[in-house]
Amino acid sequence: MPKIHVTTTVNGGETEFLCEAHHTLLSVLRDTLGLTGTKEGCGSGDCGACSVNMNGRVVCACLVLAPEAEGATIETVEGLAGEAGMHPVQRAFIETAALQCGFCTPGFMVAAKDLLARNPDPSETEIRYWLAGNLCRCTGYDKIVRAVQKAAREPGRHART
Amino acid sequence: MKDDSQPADYRWVGKRLDRPDGADKVTGRARFGADIHLPGELVGKCLLSPHPHARILRIDTGKARALPGVKAVVTGADFPVLEDRPTPVADYAFNLWDQARTLMARDKVLFDGHPVAAVAATTEDVAQQALALIEVAYEILPHVTDLEAAMAPDAPLLHETMITTGVAPGPAAPSNIVARTMLERGNIDAGFEAADIVVEREFRSKPVHQGYIEPHACIASVAEDGRAELWTCTQGPWIDRAFCAGILGWEMSDLKVVATEIGGGFGGKLTVYDEPIALRLSQLTRKPVRMVMTRSEVLRRTGPTSGSLYRVRLGAKSDGTLVAADCEMILETGAFPGSPLGTARAIAFTHLDIPNLRLSSAEVVSNRPSVQAYRAPGGPITCYAQESVMDEMAEKLGISPFALIRKNAVREGTVSLAGFPLENLGLAQVLDAAEALEHLKTPLGPTQGRGIATSYWKNGGGQTSVSAILNEDGTVNVGIGTPDIGGLRASVSMMVAETMGVPYDKVTTTIADTSQLGFNSFTAGSRTAYAVGLAVVGASKDLIAQVCERAAKMWDLPPEAVDYADGMLRPAGPNAGAHDPVPLATIAAGFAKSGGPIMGKFTTDGPGAGPNFATHIADVEVDPETGGVTVLRYSIVVDVGRAIHPDYVEGQNQGGAAQGIGWALNEEYVYGADGRLQNTGFLDYRMPVAPDLPMIGCTLVEVPNPNHPFGVRGVGEVSIVPSVAAVANAVKDATGLRFFEIPMSPPRVLARIAGARAAKDPSLKPAFR
Ligand code: FES
Ligand code: FES
Numbered sequence: 001m002p003k004i005h006v007t008t009t010v011n012g013g014e015t016e017f018l019c020e021a022h023h024t025l026l027s028v029l030r031d032t033l034g035l036t037g038t039k040e041g042c043g044s045g046d047c048g049a050c051s052v053n054m055n056g057r058v059v060c061a062c063l064v065l066a067p068e069a070e071g072a073t074i075e076t077v078e079g080l081a082g083e084a085g086m087h088p089v090q091r092a093f094i095e096t097a098a099l100q101c102g103f104c105t106p107g108f109m110v111a112a113k114d115l116l117a118r119n120p121d122p123s124e125t126e127i128r129y130w131l132a133g134n135l136c137r138c139t140g141y142d143k144i145v146r147a148v149q150k151a152a153r154e155p156g157r158h159a160r161t
Numbered sequence: 162m163k164d165d166s167q168p169a170d171y172r173w174v175g176k177r178l179d180r181p182d183g184a185d186k187v188t189g190r191a192r193f194g195a196d197i198h199l200p201g202e203l204v205g206k207c208l209l210s211p212h213p214h215a216r217i218l219r220i221d222t223g224k225a226r227a228l229p230g231v232k233a234v235v236t237g238a239d240f241p242v243l244e245d246r247p248t249p250v251a252d253y254a255f256n257l258w259d260q261a262r263t264l265m266a267r268d269k270v271l272f273d274g275h276p277v278a279a280v281a282a283t284t285e286d287v288a289q290q291a292l293a294l295i296e297v298a299y300e301i302l303p304h305v306t307d308l309e310a311a312m313a314p315d316a317p318l319l320h321e322t323m324i325t326t327g328v329a330p331g332p333a334a335p336s337n338i339v340a341r342t343m344l345e346r347g348n349i350d351a352g353f354e355a356a357d358i359v360v361e362r363e364f365r366s367k368p369v370h371q372g373y374i375e376p377h378a379c380i381a382s383v384a385e386d387g388r389a390e391l392w393t394c395t396q397g398p399w400i401d402r403a404f405c406a407g408i409l410g411w412e413m414s415d416l417k418v419v420a421t422e423i424g425g426g427f428g429g430k431l432t433v434y435d436e437p438i439a440l441r442l443s444q445l446t447r448k449p450v451r452m453v454m455t456r457s458e459v460l461r462r463t464g465p466t467s468g469s470l471y472r473v474r475l476g477a478k479s480d481g482t483l484v485a486a487d488c489e490m491i492l493e494t495g496a497f498p499g500s501p502l503g504t505a506r507a508i509a510f511t512h513l514d515i516p517n518l519r520l521s522s523a524e525v526v527s528n529r530p531s532v533q534a535y536r537a538p539g540g541p542i543t544c545y546a547q548e549s550v551m552d553e554m555a556e557k558l559g560i561s562p563f564a565l566i567r568k569n570a571v572r573e574g575t576v577s578l579a580g581f582p583l584e585n586l587g588l589a590q591v592l593d594a595a596e597a598l599e600h601l602k603t604p605l606g607p608t609q610g611r612g613i614a615t616s617y618w619k620n621g622g623g624q625t626s627v628s629a630i631l632n633e634d635g636t637v638n639v640g641i642g643t644p645d646i647g648g649l650r651a652s653v654s655m656m657v658a659e660t661m662g663v664p665y666d667k668v669t670t671t672i673a674d675t676s677q678l679g680f681n682s683f684t685a686g687s688r689t690a691y692a693v694g695l696a697v698v699g700a701s702k703d704l705i706a707q708v709c710e711r712a713a714k715m716w717d718l719p720p721e722a723v724d725y726a727d728g729m730l731r732p733a734g735p736n737a738g739a740h741d742p743v744p745l746a747t748i749a750a751g752f753a754k755s756g757g758p759i760m761g762k763f764t765t766d767g768p769g770a771g772p773n774f775a776t777h778i779a780d781v782e783v784d785p786e787t788g789g790v791t792v793l794r795y796s797i798v799v800d801v802g803r804a805i806h807p808d809y810v811e812g813q814n815q816g817g818a819a820q821g822i823g824w825a826l827n828e829e830y831v832y833g834a835d836g837r838l839q840n841t842g843f844l845d846y847r848m849p850v851a852p853d854l855p856m857i858g859c860t861l862v863e864v865p866n867p868n869h870p871f872g873v874r875g876v877g878e879v880s881i882v883p884s885v886a887a888v889a890n891a892v893k894d895a896t897g898l899r900f901f902e903i904p905m906s907p908p909r910v911l912a913r914i915a916g917a918r919a920a921k922d923p924s925l926k927p928a929f930r
Contacts, residue, residue, distance in 0.1 A: 039193070044456065047456075078189045080187075100809070101424045135850060137816070145851065
């Protein structure tokens with residue numbers, strides 16, 4: 001089967017890859033581009049471990065077909081930290097112990113960063129509903145909510161991607 | 162050398178420090194099971210049975226083998242036939258033949274999703290096509306997936322020669338009942354005769370899955386000379402090695418198992434599934450073989466924990482003295498024996514002093530996947546039955562659940578009926594702290610209720626070996642053999658830093674592979690902070706003894722004339738002041754001239770783990786229209802001995818409670834009449850999400866365990882034990898109706914309320930009438 005050539009921007013850099021029509025963005029990120037920070041927990045859009053930001057929206061990379069990434073701007077967990085070091089969301093996750101096994105963490109952070117970009121001062125309920133698409137089996141969500149609250153208190157770092 | 166006593170104020174222990182693997186885990190750098198790739202790797206995939214019970218007549222792999230890109234196909238026939246008996250592995254005994262047949266069927270498939278063959282191919286797509294080309298001829302057999310139906314005399318038999326053990330005389334005919342056990346103290350009949358009030362109830366629960374978000378994943382690489390490496394997301398690389406070597410008939414030194422980062426386990430990653438298959442495929446193809454399960458495979462093939470039927474009878478005098486308890490526990494075990502009866506039995510009524518107590522149990526096979534350990538195996542369902550009956554008894558007596566426990570609390574220094582010593586208990590302190598919570602004063606609305614449950618967990622120790630290296634610059638590398646699932650590296654580094662008197666950030670803790678340390682038991686059984694803590698403190702002291710020797714040599718003093726504290730060595734006693742103090746780093750740097758590299762070790766069988774207790778308090782609201790139950794408030798009070806890293810201790814408890822809330826309200830395996838699992842994804846196997854839960858209060862009570870240098874008890878498991886019962890008691894308090902079956906999912910709650918309304922049940926609370 002002839003492969004499809006895709007040009008996209010991943011974490012600020014222009015990236016090209018070849019894929020087949022039925023391949024997912026998640027499999028390309030993880031297996032073709034070696035960006036294994038984005039996780040697969042279900043492959044069916046139910047756990048959010050594969051959350052990435054695509055064109056300014058959080059999507060489940062397991063539900064995006066790889067050819068749909070043509071011309072898109074994608075940010076994964078590997079793109080959260082910048083020249084100034086870790087993003088406040090990343091620091092807050094470490095400082096509030098919002099991860100236990102850490103498998104859900106990349107997806108939560110991608111979603112949380114997007115939330116704070118849209119709503120810099122979310123209520124607990126807003127945080128919980130924004131993160132409703134992300135499953136964590138380890139923490140009971142308490143410290144994850146606290147991490148997002150803590151990151152929200154960090155000034156000036158929530159510019160929209 | 163200074164004596165062992167620890168300062169009362171710790172420098173590192175008890176602080177909320179950043180975990181050393183935090184940066185890796187928030188940047189995507191941490192490598193989990195499916196993140197490991199090797200050059201030239203093949204993709205391995207299993208073909209799963211669509212039938213719950215069938216004889217395999219023939220497997221034709223010819224067409225699959227002929228597909229370009231397919232490098233190997235294996236079936237059960239490609240693995241050795243093993244003896245059907247328990248094989249000792251450290252202090253465990255595993256039936257490797259049962260395990261071998263769980264991961265690849267022989268002769269019969271015993272559950273929907275039972276693997277019958279596996280392929281290794283160049284790509285995932287080719288592997289999938291190859292699976293579709295494998296032809297399996299089945300003779301379909303009658304199946305049974307229901308616990309009580311499986312016990313019926315005419316039930317289809319999974320194992321035609323299985324005779325129930327533990328009963329005398331043994332039955333003549335085979336059945337699905339694996340074993341029965343009975344423990345008794347006092348005289349149960351006399352006890353109930355003396356009771357003024359008796360509560361007798363039955364409780365049912367369904368199997369639930371551990372629900373770790375990371376599916377099982379491994380990659381195996383076998384060299385031409387037969388030596389092999391295996392990377393896998395496991396809770397116990399040494400146990401995996403024992404399983405794989407045993408199932409394949411290999412020598413242990415030929416197999417190196419490397420534990421990757423692990424995305425949750427909760428007991429579900431204590432065993433092997435694809436690992437021996439990947440090793441066999443790699444052996445045949447001489448290429449690395451990577452196998453990653455899908456979520457539906459995880460749900461169909463792995464876990465879950467047992468469904469259950471409990472019959473509980475509790476007798477009390479009218480003054481609240483408990484005089485007799487009788488608890489029968491019948492647990493599903495899936496296709497092969499291995500249910501958590503031992504641990505279920507160990508907790509039943511253990512926090513209470515009841516003179517006449519009988520604990521009987523039975524284990525039943527059915528056409529479901531073999532059960533695996535799930536956090537406090539058997540604990541939550543035992544506690545659900547026990548604490549529901551205790552709640553009802555307290556109500557009948559007109560006293561609070563706290564008063565009922567206090568009146569009957571187990572006494573210090575006794576031994577439980579299951580044989581566990583009950584010493585240095587923190588039960589009274591837990592009850593004190595729980596009763597003092599503001600939570601209990603919060604008013605409740607007409608559709609709201611509050612539930613309280615208390616339970617015991619025995620906690621584990623177990624086989625552990627560790628290393629500690631003093632580097633040339635005075636920093637320390639610690640090697641442990643227990644995967645870090647929730648902050649273990651942090652707590653180990655903290656305990657080493659505290660013992661060595663060096664800064665936390667000068668200690669690096671690494672998870673070693675099976676070729677680098679002696680045997681290590683799992684990260685499980687609430688044993689790691691305890692037993693690994695014992696070991697790393699021991700290894701730190703070994704290092705201290707060695708640096709004291711080096712300094713003594715330098716100063717020409719006997720080693721005991723050297724004092725070590727806070728990273729400094731000083732001449733002690735009569736020699737005090739004879740030489741200037743020397744920092745640890747100086748001794749470290751001078752190793753080459755003082756006797757060679759400085760490396761410590763410690764091995765232990767981990768004795769003296771301390772039992773603990775937890776009380777959970779749940780407030781719920783029940784929607785009369787939908788039957789939906791919302792948890793409004795939740796508080797945990799738990800005796801942890803000593804919290805090394807309080808954040809992660811709280812996190813364990815909050816996570817355990819969240820799992821229990823899911824178990825109580827939503828989670829269950831649903832099988833169709835066709836014997837197939839119907840909810841094979843997270844959409845239908847619905848675990849709690851963030852909006853389902855409130856903040857979870859956690860009060861850590863610290864009654865130190867004297868057997869641990871810092872006083873640690875386990876924390877991982879007690880966290881889930883009272884949770885289901887607390888929620889069930891809260892739903893009872895809200896509605897007036899006690900639920901004898903979990904999950905209390907909306908349809909079940911609604912039907913129960915409707916039934917009570919129709920029957921004009923006076924116990925139904927007004928808001929639901
Ligand atoms: S892997 Fe995409 S949502 Fe679970
Ligand atoms: S930290 Fe383990 S799943 Fe969230």
